[in-house]
Amino acid sequence: MTNQTIVNVDQQDLVISRLVRAPRATLWKAWTDPKLLKEWWCPKPWTTEVRAFDLRPGGAFYTFMRGPDGGTSDNPGCFLEVIPQARIVFTSLLTEGWRPATPWLAFTAVISMADEGVGTRYVATVMHPDKATRDRHEELGFFQGWNTCIDQLEAFAQQSH
């Protein structure tokens, strides 16, 4: 039974779909081991500190980034859904144990991985509460930032493969 308020999904989402030249199992490992995640998670020369990584629904996912100029980015959140080797969903609107947050940027990200040829189809779908937040995220450099991270993930996976 569903009769939810209709939202214009296209206007609230940012989507990146990439064919990554690395095996899905390697990408999954690079994503789900925080020691590996920190190597590619944010565009270099920024660095990532993984403050919490509890890969299960309701488990904490908290990264803290530092830039060479002293800038920082504080990103608490939690995982919502985990399907091994295939799908990770996380959000900034809730933290550990489903506790509501007040994020500086409200979003839910769905990461999916599927075999495609010799590589992996890697899709990031980022949902926002409204078009204004989506547009702000884009203006903050979403496409450049997330694509750079996927480049870094691909290079890291190819090295460690």
Place this chain on the structure above:
Amino acid sequence: MTNQTIVNVDQQDLVISRLVRAPRATLWKAWTDPKLLKEWWCPKPWTTEVRAFDLRPGGAFYTFMRGPDGGTSDNPGCFLEVIPQARIVFTSLLTEGWRPATPWLAFTAVISMADEGVGTRYVATVMHPDKATRDRHEELGFFQGWNTCIDQLEAFAQQSH
């Protein structure tokens, strides 16, 4: 691994713990069948329309209430966690498919049910993003409202038992 920001949980939560004189299985059924839920979900003479009820993590949970004076209360949301016969977690911060929302009142509610004597220990823990939202929820009549609904649930379960 967890090193989440510390929050003062006591100051952000509202909790009701009640011994309900009805079997847990009956309460579970009254909660999880939308045709039954609508009978006790909001304080009478207000009425509940269940617009979506998809009892699984990420599934829509959307109620719309109407009062005798023409007032309405629009409450889209989604389920976060479902443990049959024992625990339901839902939130107003996300809707169907984990999509971020802009709720008029931001909260996550954890409902737990456990056998106790001849009845059921029914605990509602409602978490908010900050103390101001918690206090506003209390001022809106949280304790009276939710306790009235639990009275209605108890009476309904005893009738249908």
